[in-house]
Amino acid sequence: MYARRWILIAVLTVFAAAGDLHAQRFPGSDDASPSGFAIGLNGGYSLLGGAVGDSTSGGFRLGAKAIYDFEDAPVQVGVGASYTWFGFDSTAGAPGAVQYDGALRKLSLYGLGTWKFLDIESSMIPYVTARLGWTRLSDDPTTSAAVSRPADEKSSAPARKADWKSAPTSVWSIRSPAPWCSISGAASAG
Amino acid sequence: MEYPVSSSLVLDIGGSFSWMNVGDFRIEGTWADDGASVSDTLDDTGQSGTAFSLFAGVLFFVSP
Numbered sequence: 001m002y003a004r005r006w007i008l009i010a011v012l013t014v015f016a017a018a019g020d021l022h023a024q025r026f027p028g029s030d031d032a033s034p035s036g037f038a039i040g041l042n043g044g045y046s047l048l049g050g051a052v053g054d055s056t057s058g059g060f061r062l063g064a065k066a067i068y069d070f071e072d073a074p075v076q077v078g079v080g081a082s083y084t085w086f087g088f089d090s091t092a093g094a095p096g097a098v099q100y101d102g103a104l105r106k107l108s109l110y111g112l113g114t115w116k117f118l119d120i121e122s123s124m125i126p127y128v129t130a131r132l133g134w135t136r137l138s139d140d141p142t143t144s145a146a147v148s149r150p151a152d153e154k155s156s157a158p159a160r161k162a163d164w165k166s167a168p169t170s171v172w173s174i175r176s177p178a179p180w181c182s183i184s185g186a187a188s189a190g
Numbered sequence: 191m192e193y194p195v196s197s198s199l200v201l202d203i204g205g206s207f208s209w210m211n212v213g214d215f216r217i218e219g220t221w222a223d224d225g226a227s228v229s230d231t232l233d234d235t236g237q238s239g240t241a242f243s244l245f246a247g248v249l250f251f252v253s254p
Contacts, residue, residue, distance in 0.1 A: 035253055042202060042247020049240040061243055069251065084243075106241075135210055 035071035040064065046084050046106075056104060057087035065112065074116035080131070082108045108135035200249040208241040 042063045048056045065080030084106040110133025118126050 036251050037253075038200075038249045038251040040202060040247055040249040042245045044243050044245030044247075046241055046243040049242065061245065063245065063247070067249070084241075129206075131206075131208075135208075 035069045038067050038069060040067065040080075046086075048086060055089055057089070059084045059086035059104075059106075061085075067112070067114070076112075076114035076116075078112050078114075080110055080112055082106075084108075086137075104137050106135060106137050109133050110135075196253045198251040198253075200251065202247045202249050203245070205242070205244045208243070210239050210241070 040063075044061045044063070045058055046061045047058045061082055061084040063080060063082035065078050067076045067078030069076045086104040086106060087102075088104045089101050110131040112129050112131045114127050114129040116125050116127045
């Protein structure tokens with residue numbers, strides 16, 4: 001678990017360093033708003049909220065997208081995907097329920113539209129992006145485990161992951177399509 | 191024939207807020223001690239979820 005987090009942090013550092021290097025190499029250039037096709041890679045940190053947020057902790061996220069930037073209009077369209085690892089703990093659930101501890105994986109596929117709403121003479125270009133797509137949460141069988149049985153079962157003795165005869169097949173499904181809209185920050189070029 | 195191509199690297203930093211409609215969360219499996227099957231549904235069924243994310247990345251542009 002810790003090794004994976006360090007790898008993700010290293011990836012983020014490389015991303016940030018690459019962008020900063022470009023900004024230093026092309027200060028004040030006119031290509032702050034390049035047009036054409038682009039491939040984007042990003043990493044980040046995500047928190048779940050709402051009705052499902054009580055049982056989950058934050059997780060690292062990796063994403064990729066392919067976009068087309070129109071030369072004559074401040075808009076972009078594209079498609080993308082992201083993958084997030086969340087921690088999950090339902091031990092605070094209702095009495096009598098199966099207590100569960102593990103990890104959730106969130107996969108999202110979406111189409112996107114971006115509007116660069118402010119044309120300023122700067123290397124920073126603010127924008128907003130709307131995404132619409134499908135997403136799914138499911139458990140990670142390699143790290144998830146039931147930690148106790150309901151009181152009304154035959155035995156109330158704690159059951160660890162090793163006590164499962166087969167890996168749990170729990171699924172946290174998101175009704176499809178799952179619309180989600182997002183507001184994103186700023187893009188910068190040299 | 192050659193097609194001139196220019197490329198550009200862009201740093202992308204931001205955050206996002208998402209909303210989603212949650213379906214069923216079901217746990218299904220088999221207890222090892224007596225082979226009894228277990229099935230449970232958590233209380234989150236049918237409710238909404240939100241996600242807040244911060245991200246950093248790069249965009250690699252290619253323009254013919």
